[in-house]
Amino acid sequence: MTALSIRHLSKTYANGVEALKDISLDVRKGEFFALLGPNGAGKSTTIGIVSSLVNKSGGEVTVFGHSLDTERGKAKRLIGVVPQEFNFNQFEKVFDIVVTQAGFYGIPAGQARQQAEKYLRKLGLWDKRDSAARQLSGGMKRRLMIARALVHEPELLILDEPTAGVDIELRRSMWDFLTELNGLGKTIILTTHYLEEAESLCRRIAIIDHGVIVENTDMKSLLEKxxxxxxxxxxxxxxxxxxxxxxxxxxxxxxxxxxxxxxxxxxxxxxxxxxxxxxxxxxxxxxxxxxxxxxxxxxxxxxxxxxxxx
Amino acid sequence: MSLHQQWVAFLTLVVKEIRRFLRIWPQTLLPPAITMALYFVIFGNLIGSRIGEVGGFDYMQYIVPGLIMMSVIQNSYGNVVSSFYGTKFQHSIEEMLVSPMSSVVILSGYVAGGVARGLAVGFIVTCLALFFTDLRPEHAWITLLVVLLTAILFSLAGFINAVFANSFDDISIIPTFVLTPLTYLGGVFYSLDQLSEFWRGVSLLNPVVYMVNTFRYGILGVSDVNVAASLGAVFVITAGMFCFCLWLLHRGTGIRH
Missing domain, CATH: 3.30.70.1560 (Alpha-L RNA-binding motif)
Incomplete structure (x- = not known):
C-alpha cells in the first residue's frame, strides 16, 4: 500500500521562485524513506505541502489513499509532523503542549493525558513535564516535537532535519527510537543533512535539487551507482x-x-x-x-x- | 473528523486560550480593573458630582454601562489580536494547521477565548462599579445579548487585525489609532443629545455608539439610538465578519505560503 503519493506537484511562491517543478514520488507503507537535497532544493516545501502548511500550485497529494484536496481531515489525521524549527509556545508547559496537540486531533482529555505521558516517558521528558518549553535544552525541545507529533498515533511520521544541532549521543538514541517506531510499522519520511543518518536508517531515498527529483531509488541501488x-x-x-x-x-x-x-x-x-x-x-x-x-x-x-x- | 472530535478540538482551543489570559492575569485582568476604578473615582465621583444629571441619571450611573462596554470591547479585541498574532510569530499556529481541525473550529475557538476575556473583564468592572453606584438591569436579556454580540464582533475584528499583521507594531496601530478614538467618542461619557446636530450626525457613523447605547438601554432603560435596529445591525455585521474571517482562514491569508 502507498503511504504517500505525490503526483505532478508544483509550487511557485508569490515572489516568483519556482520551488517544485512537477515532482512525483511514492512512499510505501512501512518504509523508512529519506528525502535529501541541498539547502533550498525544495525538501521543506514538499513537506510543507504534505503537512498543509504550504499551499500547492498544482498536482495532487494522497495519504494512504486519502486526497489532501477532497479528504483533508482524514489525510491529516494519519500524518505526524516534526518541523525543522521549534514551533511551540515557549511559555507553555511541556505536558500542556502535548495534551493540547492531542486535543486538536479530537482526542478526549483523559486519553490525551495518557498518550502524552506515554510519549513523554518514551522520549525521556516526563521529568520535565511541568517545565515551560523555553527552559528545555535544544535536544529536549526536539524530542518534545517528536512526542507532540506522535501523540495522536499517526501512521506516517515526517521529520524535517530532526537531528540538526543535536549532540552525537542524543542523535544515536533518536536513531534507535525512530528505528523502533519503524519496526512497529510506522512509515517514516526523513529529511536530513547528515547523509550517514540517511544511509544507516533509510531503505529508500529520493534526492531533490532545484525543485526536481534527480534520484529516487532504494539505498542499495543508489550506492551501486x-x-x-x-x-x-x-x-x-x-x-x-x-x-x-x-x-x-x-x-x-x-x-x-x-x-x-x-x-x-x-x-x-x-x-x-x-x-x-x-x-x-x-x-x-x-x-x-x-x-x-x-x-x-x-x-x-x-x-x-x-x-x-x- | 466527527462532530464529537471537532467539539473536543474546540474545547481544547478554548481552554488553551482561557489558560493563556489567566496565566498572565497581571497583564490581562488587572490593568483594566485599575483603569476603570480610576475612571469611576475621577469621572464618577470627583468630576461627575459637579456635572449633574445626564439623561435623567446622575453622571456616575450614566457612564458605568459605557465603561463596562468599553472594557469588553478593548479586551475581547486585545485577546484575539495578541494571542493569534503570537501563535503566528512563534509558528505555533502550525500545531493547528497540521491537525484536522476545521477553519470554523479554529475561528470559533479564538472568538470564544476573546469573548471569555471580554466578559471576565466586564464582570470585574461591573463588580467594581457596584462599589460606586447601584446597578439593576432594566432589560437583562438585551444587556446580555448586546454584550455577547459586541464581544464576538470585536474578537473577530482582532482576528482580522492579527491575520494581516506582520509585526508587533501592526497589532498596536489599530487599537491605538482606531479602536480607542471610536470607543472614547462612542457615547461612553456623554449623551448624543448634548452634541450639536452636525456632531450628532457624525457620531451616528460610529458603530460603537450603537453598542454602548443598546447596552445602556439594557441597564438603565435609556438610549440615544433605536435599540432593535442597533441589535439587528450588530448581528448582521458580526455574521458578515465571521464569514470574512472564515474565508481568510480557508485561503490561508497571512498564515500559509
Missing amino acids: LQVETFILDLAEPVTEAPALNGFEVRLRDERTLEVAVPKSEALNNVFQQLAAKDISVMSMRNKANRLEELFLRLVERNLPGESQP
Missing part, C-alpha cells in the same frame, strides 16, 4: 610527493597523508601492492566522505546550472 570511492591513507613514513599508482588518481594531502580515488572496477589490494612496491607503509585508512555523501555531491553537482553532464 557510485563509480569512484575516495580513501584517505595515513602513512608510516613521510613522503615528499604523491606516488604514481597505475590505475588510480593519487593526491598528497600532507607529507604523511594520501588521498586515493579508487574506481569501482579496481581492487583495493592493488593500491596496497603498488604502495608496498614503493616501500610505502600504510598505518590506517578511512573513507574521505561517507559513500552516500560522495554520491550525493556528484548528483547535486551534476544538476548545478552550467555544469556539464558526465
Whole structure:
C-alpha cells in the first residue's frame, strides 16, 4: 500500500521562485524513506505541502489513499509532523503542549493525558513535564516535537532535519527510537543533512535539487551507482610527493597523508601492492566522505546550472 | 473528523486560550480593573458630582454601562489580536494547521477565548462599579445579548487585525489609532443629545455608539439610538465578519505560503 503519493506537484511562491517543478514520488507503507537535497532544493516545501502548511500550485497529494484536496481531515489525521524549527509556545508547559496537540486531533482529555505521558516517558521528558518549553535544552525541545507529533498515533511520521544541532549521543538514541517506531510499522519520511543518518536508517531515498527529483531509488541501488570511492591513507613514513599508482588518481594531502580515488572496477589490494612496491607503509585508512555523501555531491553537482553532464 | 472530535478540538482551543489570559492575569485582568476604578473615582465621583444629571441619571450611573462596554470591547479585541498574532510569530499556529481541525473550529475557538476575556473583564468592572453606584438591569436579556454580540464582533475584528499583521507594531496601530478614538467618542461619557446636530450626525457613523447605547438601554432603560435596529445591525455585521474571517482562514491569508 502507498503511504504517500505525490503526483505532478508544483509550487511557485508569490515572489516568483519556482520551488517544485512537477515532482512525483511514492512512499510505501512501512518504509523508512529519506528525502535529501541541498539547502533550498525544495525538501521543506514538499513537506510543507504534505503537512498543509504550504499551499500547492498544482498536482495532487494522497495519504494512504486519502486526497489532501477532497479528504483533508482524514489525510491529516494519519500524518505526524516534526518541523525543522521549534514551533511551540515557549511559555507553555511541556505536558500542556502535548495534551493540547492531542486535543486538536479530537482526542478526549483523559486519553490525551495518557498518550502524552506515554510519549513523554518514551522520549525521556516526563521529568520535565511541568517545565515551560523555553527552559528545555535544544535536544529536549526536539524530542518534545517528536512526542507532540506522535501523540495522536499517526501512521506516517515526517521529520524535517530532526537531528540538526543535536549532540552525537542524543542523535544515536533518536536513531534507535525512530528505528523502533519503524519496526512497529510506522512509515517514516526523513529529511536530513547528515547523509550517514540517511544511509544507516533509510531503505529508500529520493534526492531533490532545484525543485526536481534527480534520484529516487532504494539505498542499495543508489550506492551501486557510485563509480569512484575516495580513501584517505595515513602513512608510516613521510613522503615528499604523491606516488604514481597505475590505475588510480593519487593526491598528497600532507607529507604523511594520501588521498586515493579508487574506481569501482579496481581492487583495493592493488593500491596496497603498488604502495608496498614503493616501500610505502600504510598505518590506517578511512573513507574521505561517507559513500552516500560522495554520491550525493556528484548528483547535486551534476544538476548545478552550467555544469556539464558526465 | 466527527462532530464529537471537532467539539473536543474546540474545547481544547478554548481552554488553551482561557489558560493563556489567566496565566498572565497581571497583564490581562488587572490593568483594566485599575483603569476603570480610576475612571469611576475621577469621572464618577470627583468630576461627575459637579456635572449633574445626564439623561435623567446622575453622571456616575450614566457612564458605568459605557465603561463596562468599553472594557469588553478593548479586551475581547486585545485577546484575539495578541494571542493569534503570537501563535503566528512563534509558528505555533502550525500545531493547528497540521491537525484536522476545521477553519470554523479554529475561528470559533479564538472568538470564544476573546469573548471569555471580554466578559471576565466586564464582570470585574461591573463588580467594581457596584462599589460606586447601584446597578439593576432594566432589560437583562438585551444587556446580555448586546454584550455577547459586541464581544464576538470585536474578537473577530482582532482576528482580522492579527491575520494581516506582520509585526508587533501592526497589532498596536489599530487599537491605538482606531479602536480607542471610536470607543472614547462612542457615547461612553456623554449623551448624543448634548452634541450639536452636525456632531450628532457624525457620531451616528460610529458603530460603537450603537453598542454602548443598546447596552445602556439594557441597564438603565435609556438610549440615544433605536435599540432593535442597533441589535439587528450588530448581528448582521458580526455574521458578515465571521464569514470574512472564515474565508481568510480557508485561503490561508497571512498564515500559509
